[in-house]
Amino acid sequence: MFRKFTLRVPRLILALALILLGAVCIFTLGKIHLIIAEKNLTSLGLLAGGLIFYIGIVLVISMFESETVLSIALLLPSMVAVAIFVYSFIGWSIRVSLSKWKGLNPDFTWVGLKQYYILFHNNPRFVIDVRNTAVFTVGFILGCLILGLGLAILLDQKLKGEALFRGIFLFPMSISFIASGVVWGWLMNPATGNRITGINLIFQTLGLKSFISLWHSTPQPWGMAFTVIPAVWQLSGFTMALYMGGMRSISDDLREAARVDGASEFQIYRYIIFPLLQPVTLSAVIILAHMSLKIFDLIVALGNKDIRLDVPGIYMWTTTFDGTNYAQGAAIGVLMLVSVAILVVPYLVHNMRTETQL
Amino acid sequence: MLSKKFSWGFLSLMIVAILVLSACGPAAKTPAPTTSTEVEVFSWWVGPGEADGLAAMVTVFNQQYPNIKFVNAAVAGGAGTNAKAVLATRLAAGDAPDSWQAHAGQETIATYVTAGQVKPLDDLFASTDFGKVLPATLLPLISQDGHPYSVPVNIHRSNVLWYNPKVLAAAGVTANPKTDFTTLDAFFAVCDQIKAAGKICLSLGGPWTAVHLFENVMIGTIGADKWNGLWTTPPTTDWAGADVAAGIANFAKALSYTNADASTLSDWQPASKMMIDGDAAFNIMGDWAYGYFANPAPNGLALTPHTDFDWAVSPGTYGTFNFLSDSFVLPVAAKHPDATIAWLTVAASRAGQEAFNPLKGSICARTDCNQALFSEYSQDAAKDWASNVVVGSLFHGVVAAPAWVTSIGTAIGLFQADTSKTADFQAALVAACKADGTCP
Amino acid sequence: MTRRVLTHTLFYIILIILAVFYLLPIYLMLLTSFKSFDQVDLKTMWSLPTNGLHIANFIAGYKQLAPNINNSLMMVIPEAILSSLLGSLNGYLLAKWKFRGSNLVFTLILFGMFIPYQSILIPLVKFMQAIKLYGDIPGLVLVHIIYGIPITTLIFRNYYAGIETEILDAGKIDGAGLMGLYRYIMFPLSAPSFAVVIIWQFTQAWNEFLFAVVLTNQSHWPVTVALNNLAGSQLVQWNVLMAATLLAALPTLLLYLFLGRYFLRGLMAGALKG
Known part of the structure; x- marks a missing residue:
């Protein structure tokens, strides 16, 4: 790996200067505060110091002229950051979930799997949560993929006003989850008779009486399915953007060649574009899955912590912060992660296998 | 043609520049002085x-x-x-x-x-x-x-019964909420009249307002002393007993007079507005509702007390002040x-x-x-x-620990889905008390 | 030709119906934000504001948000730029410079996306205190960048995976190294992905509340905290809140319109090959 080493003096001088500068930055700012024009710039200086130091190191490594070594060196900061901010914190959560920490003061007394037993044993709320998450995740991912791909194909037709439509479809994403939950709660009001309002009122005015719905107050599990609507409304635009990005990376030459060969537009999508969009679909599924399994604000704003629309994110929140039962809350969090692992990891592995075969 | 070299120095300079710019760019805020108290x-x-x-x-x-x-x-x-x-x-x-x-x-x-x-x-x-x-x-x-x-x-009061005098008059109600609702049954009799007139008797908002209603119906049923007895260690009022069962029966009956869309409402405000708009006759809500009704715009509806709305204490709680603070x-x-x-x-x-x-x-x-x-x-x-005799609110944190309130709230939410399951509900309340450690 | 006109008309009809669906809630928000407080009512949600448009809601909303907008901009702009650069680099390395175990590294990084943030707040605050980045905006930027690594890496990696490796081989013959290939071939091809990632990271950081309120002190709170603070503990002025929500969404909207052009810029590949 380190066979070749070419000394480049100017680069080495720059590298050493950066390493020194970075080290000095970190060392001094760890001890004293940096205040410029009455602004406390200590934390910024610390970050900049770390970055300068690291760039110096990479400069030295780049002289080894081994692509693998350089590649690993460039990935290393991300790997270290993820190791600390994700895996060490997950480890902490697992440890807490095996303790009896209840109340504000940490208590790491070992109780084994007791917290998990409480969750699984005769706990109607947890059953509701699992069912609701399943309904929501399936509906949300399918809804976003279908609508997002449809929108991307429509906007791929080089129609006039493409920019305007793209803006309209993306706009919901810029609205906070809480505001959108509230507004959709208004729109999906199930009141009848002279108090009829929201979308039901529109249906009534249009004479579409059979469409009038109880929305998310429909008896479960179908009520939960309606909570997918606001979520799809917010994220299908982003899914569209992902697909559009993917379609732009497919060169026009390829399509043109197919057209010359006599392929119809439909066949071009079916046999050329869709297969090439598979990695984008993977991105979309993972991004949407991570949102749906952690969904919290939207459901709180829409369902107002109604137990019938409960999800693990809300259960964990109320257990941890309202009930200050940290151990139990951590157990819910760990179970959420485990369910992700069960659902997503086989998919990832499968996808990578097929990819290497290609 | 491709340039063979990649300028490392350029990249480093760019990143450092971004950091420096983001630090010195927008206007400064003075950090809090640390010397004075x-x-x-x-x-x-x-x-x-x-x-x-x-x-x-x-x-x-x-x-x-x-x-x-x-x-x-x-x-x-x-x-x-x-x-x-x-x-x-x-x-x-x-x-x-x-x-x-x-x-x-x-x-x-x-x-x-x-x-x-x-x-x-x-x-x-x-x-x-x-x-x-x-x-x-x-x-x-x-x-x-x-x-x-x-x-x-x-101090806020939880057990307030807000009502729309016009709706009561239109339904031909002669009972006076300020004096005549000595029991929940007296209140339910009026509710039947209002229902017959085609209005909602008791407007209810989002899930937490059901817990709010529950506590006031329970106090109205069993009285202040027995209510306090539910929260002592160990409770002197039996959670599995007949008193609580009577409260649950009244709660179920009260729910039957509420609007069907309650659980989808965002909070208490739309339910109170329903009463103001004349779609409902009564609303049981804390006294922060008064500011909403009576304050001038832009913080309130600028309504006139006694004509547009009026108030009494919730049925069966005369002489009791259910507080939160x-x-x-x-x-x-x-x-x-x-x-x-x-x-x-x-x-x-x-x-x-x-x-x-x-x-x-x-x-x-x-x-x-x-x-x-x-x-x-x-x-x-x-x-x-x-x-008055002062008692503490359940939902608003006076009488029970937050974890206990949460489990009671969960039980109430499940009960709302099917109010015939009174035994299940009472069992869930007993279990919640045990889980808190107050009940043996 | 007539068939083409027909299909295009059909496409426009579908697009317009969908646009109505997407705009309906926005319309309701706008309507509400121009109403006076006593007109905010479920029953009359579709009726137009009476007594003129209540611009005062927007002024009240702006007054509440203004002190914190600077903080948000100072956080989000460096965050979105650095985060997308880092994601692009990671994605490039993981897609085109595979080494033994690089797929495992990718999977491990990716899994970080699923961590429920509410459950790790305490160790996070403690760690940020330990490295002296607690309470100020740079610390928040760092946290957003780090928790953005999985998603930015994923988007770029899968985007680069769709680009033929032959383009790189041509560059290698010309003698470019790992970083040279990135800077002169991959980076110019990445415009659509940068657009997507910046849209995502900007929106996430701009709308994020939990980290913001926990990791910064009161004088550095970004705009989400101010927006959240518009709702009182008992009374909510929905008209002002909707006005403020729309105001807070403006910078993001402007960004979307600006970045939209870059979706069209993805076809340099053809030019390079020719």
Whole structure:
């Protein structure tokens, strides 16, 4: 790996200067505060110091002229950051979930799997949560993929006003989850008779009486399915953007060649574009899955912590912060992660296998 | 043609430039001076009225303690983005504010006193007149083992029955809610009349308002003493007994008179509005609703009391004041303990409470405030506060620990889906009491 | 030709119906934000504001948000730029410079996306205190960048995976190294992905509340905390809140319109090959 080493003096001088500068930055700012024009710039200086130091190191490594070594060196900061901010914190959560920490003061007394037993044993709320998450995740991912791909194909037709439509479809994403939950709660009001309002009122005015719905107050599990609507409304635009990005990376030459060969537009999508969009679909599924399994604000704003629309994110929140039962809350969090692992990891592995075969 | 080299120096310079630009770009904010004393107070008073009330109390504080800087770390508590989580995280990470807001009663005791995060306030209560001007029945509710742990700044009443006199008149109701609803049955008889007239009898809002309704129906059914008996250790009122069963039956009946879309409503406001609009006759809600009805725009509907709306106490609770209170604590880990004492002294003082409460729409915890400063409703409530039997609210954190309230809320939510399952509901209440450790 | 006109008309009809669906809630928000407080009512949600448009809601909303907008901009702009650069680099390395175990590294990084943030607040605050980045905006930027690594890496990696490796081989023959290939071939091809990632990271950081309120102190709170603080503990002025929500969404909207052009810029590949 380190066979070749070419000394480049100017680069080495720059590298050493950066390493020194970075080290000095970190060392001094760890001890004293940096205040410029009455602004406390200590934390910024610390970050900049770390970055300068690291760039110096990479400069030295780049002289080894081994692509693998350089590649690993460039990935290393991300790997270290993820190791600390994700895996060490997950480890902490697992440890807490095996303790009896209840109340504000940490208590790491070992109780084994007791917290998990409480969750699984005769706990109607947890059953509701699992069912609701399943309904929501399936509906949300399918809804976003279908609508997002449809929108991307429509906007791929080089129609006039493409920019305007793209803006309209993306706009919901810029609205906070809480505001959108509230507004959709208004729109999906199930009141009848002279108090009829929201979308039901529109249906009534249009004479579409059979469409009038109880929305998310429909008896479960179908009520939960309606909570997918606001979520799809917010994220299908982003899914569209992902697909559009993917379609732009497919060169026009390829399509043109197919057209010359006599392929119809439909066949071009079916046999050329869709297969090439598979990695984008993977991105979309993972991004949407991570949102749906952690969904919290939207459901709180829409369902107002109604137990019938409960999800693990809300259960964990109320257990941890309202009930200050940290151990139990951590157990819910760990179970959420485990369910992700069960659902997503086989998919990832499968996808990578097929990819290497290609 | 491709350039063979990649300019490392260029990349480094670019990144450093981004960092420097982002630091020196937008306008500067001066960091808080660390030399003089300050008091960082964490509250959830950010909305209309309450933020003004806090500002008025801070003005009083600044007059009395000009050399202490007040840092207002207020975070809204609503809609899932909860102030409590911020506070809990800061406390667990050892970064306690100098004082924070908590509902008086078990919410403070179970959360902060049990964890040893706050100090008893015997000295403050002894050195000021505060302990002497509180209703006698209040002190036990905010104390643990005889020591008070928080300074209640304001009092809200939970058991208020708001009603629309026009709807009652149109339905031909002759009963007077202020005197005739001595039992829930008397109330239900009127409900039948209103239902027959094609209106909703009792408007209900989002899920938490069902817990609010539950506590007031239960108190109205079993009375103040038995209600208090539910929360003693061990309970002197049997959770599995006939009293609670009667309360549950009344609760189920009350729910049958409510609007079907209740669970989808965002909060209490749309339910109260339903009563104001004449679609419903009654609404049981805390007295913060008064400000919503009577305040001038833009914070209220500017309605006229007694003609557009009127109030009584909730059915069966005459002579009982179901209260909740916002209070402040003295943290063990306060960075400026003297400044905290100063803040608590102002919060307990007549001047502080008279500045805060008229704007907040609550009444003073003290019974000696100048009533001329307050609205007609508040004057009414203040009289009851000084003379009634005081009991504590369940949903608003007085009588039960937050975890217990959560499990009762869950049970109520499941019960709402099918109100015929009264036995399951009562069993869930018994289990919730056991899980809390209060029931053996 | 007529068939083409027909299909295009059909496409427009579908697009317009969908646009109505997407705009309906926005319309309701706008309607509400121009109403006076006493007109905010479920029953009359579709009726137009009476007594003129209540611009005062927007002024009240702006007053509440203004002090914190600077903080948000100072956080989001460096965050979005650095985060997308880092993601692009990671994605490039993981897609085109595979080494033994690089797929495992990718999977491990990716899994970080699923961590429920509410459950790790306490160790996070403690760690940020330990490295002295607690309470200020740079610390928040760092946290957003780090928790953005999985998603930015994923988007870029899968985007680069769709680009033929032959393009790189041509560059290698010309003698470019790992970073040279990135700077002169991959980076110019990445415009659509940068657009997507910046849209995502900007929106996430701009709308994020939990980290913001926990990791910064009161003088550095970004705009979400101010927005959240518009809702009182008992009374909510929906008209002002909707006005403020729309105001807070404006910078993001402007960014979307600005970045939209870059979706069209993805076809440099053809030019390079030719």
